[in-house]
Amino acid sequence: MSDIAGKKIVITGAGRGIGREMALRACADGAIVALIEIDPNTLSKTLSDIHEKGGKAYGYQLDLGDEQAVKATFKKIAQDVGEIDVLVNNAMVHEAEALHETSLESWNNSLKITLTGAFLCIKEVLPMFMNRKRGNIINIGTVNAKGMFGSDAYSVAKAGVHQLTRSVAVRYGEYGVRCNTVVPGTIATEAWIERAKSNPQVFDDLKPWYPMGRVGTPKDITEMVLFLVSDRSEWISGAELVVDGGLLAGYTPMFNTIEGRKP
Numbered sequence: 001m002s003d004i005a006g007k008k009i010v011i012t013g014a015g016r017g018i019g020r021e022m023a024l025r026a027c028a029d030g031a032i033v034a035l036i037e038i039d040p041n042t043l044s045k046t047l048s049d050i051h052e053k054g055g056k057a058y059g060y061q062l063d064l065g066d067e068q069a070v071k072a073t074f075k076k077i078a079q080d081v082g083e084i085d086v087l088v089n090n091a092m093v094h095e096a097e098a099l100h101e102t103s104l105e106s107w108n109n110s111l112k113i114t115l116t117g118a119f120l121c122i123k124e125v126l127p128m129f130m131n132r133k134r135g136n137i138i139n140i141g142t143v144n145a146k147g148m149f150g151s152d153a154y155s156v157a158k159a160g161v162h163q164l165t166r167s168v169a170v171r172y173g174e175y176g177v178r179c180n181t182v183v184p185g186t187i188a189t190e191a192w193i194e195r196a197k198s199n200p201q202v203f204d205d206l207k208p209w210y211p212m213g214r215v216g217t218p219k220d221i222t223e224m225v226l227f228l229v230s231d232r233s234e235w236i237s238g239a240e241l242v243v244d245g246g247l248l249a250g251y252t253p254m255f256n257t258i259e260g261r262k263p
């Protein structure tokens, strides 16, 4: 039996990309998953793919920017699924504009969905976690929170998510609640469609920055998330678990230049 079988997990932004992969894998491993997603089409596709394979999942169409709807959804999840074990904050909006071209509306929306959306979900699960003296929160962060890689408002919102992890881990550790950030490098998902339109070679062009010679896949991130879901990671809290093929370890093109290596 898998070590996450029977765990009850909420995953936000589970309709596509990394969220979808996490949901499919967790269900295949016997977890019961509540999928939160704003897009009804991707939500129902992921749900039906899980059900087709015999997995146990529930779907909730929700805009994480709507506080009342978030509260109502978590109530519904408690009725349908029972007390959950793990919350995975994965949903985000990604605006790629430079700061001087970013409208206040777009800036606010980045913070509202990517950062405040995670805060609202955390707020919904904490009282129950504190009561049970057990809880597990996994926030999906990004290398963009660790250095400047573009996508300014998104990166600022994600830096807030990284700090949110530390706040939860320290404040609620005594209640048996742990909280960690998974820090992905570039992952080939639908979120890159727009950029791939203007540069279809974008993933190849990024390769020289990755010591492991490739960008990541949703599976690479899912492996780490499933480890964090499991009790094997029970003493890991407040951590940033970097899954980036070595990107943040150094400046690979500079290293190659200094060493006289071909990229």
Ligand SMILES: NC(=O)c1ccc[n+]([C@@H]2O[C@H](COP(=O)([O-])OP(=O)(O)OC[C@H]3O[C@@H](n4cnc5c(N)ncnc54)[C@H](O)[C@@H]3O)[C@@H](O)[C@H]2O)c1
Pocket (backbone or CB within 6 Å): 012, 013, 014, 015, 016, 017, 018, 019, 036, 037, 038, 039, 042, 062, 063, 064, 065, 089, 090, 091, 092, 093, 113, 140, 141, 142, 143, 183, 184, 185, 186, 187, 188, 189, 190, 191
């Ligand atoms: N793809 C990458 O290169 C990369 C790199 C680093 C970190 N990440 C992080 O990984 C996570 C998943 O990224 P992805 O590439 O799969 O992105 P994605 O855009 O494919 O998935 C995000 C999901 O969130 C949903 N969502 C957006 N707004 C919502 C709202 N208001 N309410 C509910 N759901 C909403 C979207 O519909 C989408 O299904 C994100 O947190 C992202 O920041 C991705």
